[in-house]
Amino acid sequence: MERILLTSEAGPERFADYERQGGYTAWRRAVTEGRPEQVLAEIVASGLRGRGGAAFPVGKKWQIAAETPAEHKYVVCNGGEDEPGSRKDRFLLENYPHKVLEGLLLAAYAVGAHEAILYVNHQYQQAQAALEQALAEARAAGYIGPRACGSDFAIAVRLHAAPSTYVAGEDSAAVNSIEGQPAKPRQKPPYPATAGIHGRPTVVNNVETLANVPAIVRRGAAWFRSIGTTNSPGTMLFTVLEGVKRPGIYELPFGTPLRYLYEACAGGLADDRPLKAILPGGPSSGFLTPDALDLPLDYQAFREAGSALGCGVMTFYPEGTDMVDVVLQIAEFFARESCGQCPKCQFETQQLLRILQLVKAGKATRAALAMVDKVIEQSRGQGWCSLINMPGPPLTSALRLFPEDFARYLTNGGSPAAR
């Protein structure tokens, strides 16, 4: 299967290796012979979608920033990755820094930005070192600077350390952090693409998203669309978490059956234990049951199945897993990471956690558990970022698919109910 991102067979891709494989040719040609509209048109035609979790069409975001009149514009590579278990962006930054950097340069050119920022989780020391080195190499080669590749296009790139909080990875939180403010989301609209850093148009793209860009510009949108499905072209990185025989990061074309990832790549569950549940897109996605193994890895297919691919963090749970423990952990995560700006988000995340703590302690009645839906309903869409909509899907899907896991903890007001 063709790979776009994980192309190196032998460790980190070095500058010389990257150049030898055609790296920076897209950049050089675009900036010396091409026009920004051509790069933009190629990305629009490619159908590339954001890989940070929201799957927003990248070309559309670029178009908005390109068409917003402003003297200064910015592009940001969003490496504020802090989702539990997700490490694909760190992996790309550590091993393919030039690929990401070239993607960022092309984004800047396409939208007319002369300042680019690599926003990277401050705990990712190795990734930051790899980027520092890549920046030095690219500057020395003349790819970055006041006259990039000898053209009249000026581009400056710098690193900015992102705090390790979940919301710091939200695009407007990244904008705030880069401005020197706390990394908390802004009320939207305006979206960063029209009014981001210092009120100027700012494109914020995920690391993996940008890593796709050089190959698309070099080889064309038609080539990119020959991989994957019509609605989800290209490949995606899937992070399979511990519990399977071969946990790791796998790059697969969209449309590949989930079963291939689970069985052929990850080797199935350790000790060949039977599968009980799948959480396919990180803690904000809905749980699925083993019959979902035949779904194609595709945004739409997972949405139709009541879940989401998110940023591709997959967890497979064996029979015997207590789903109450799993959803309790997820509720703890969201209660901890709710940044405190939006009343309804604080209320929701803390009430859901409280309900689940009571369930686990054998002190919740059926009526208390039934409050879950009402709390979620009361909060839907009432926040400045999407965190407020995240605790719902895993919890409501677990309640729907595994009611017996919850029922055994419920009390009728006296002693815990018998199993």
Add this chain to the structure above:
Amino acid sequence: MFEQEKARLVLVCQNVDCLARGADKIIRALEERLSGEEGVEVKPYMCFGACQDGPNVVVYPDRAFYSHVQLADVDDIANHAKGGPAVQRLEEGVDPSLKALIFELLDAGLV
């Protein structure tokens, strides 16, 4: 089988927003006024979801939701908790559907 006579709870939100509006002083003042009061318990509450109307205090099971509570209101609230009349002037402003949800949560044992 025989429902115990429930204590009257005075729940004072202690979440970030209410605290920033002085909810820490409110809970201390209420504790002071109501210490040793039979059948009345002052308790911190995590969040009533009405931060913009804080500090918020709920007297339960009386279903009184007091918002924009100031130190000057503490005597009247304490008086209510001791069996006096509810403090009507503090009962306006909170979204009725949120109010209903909060009491439903408390009724479901989420105190």
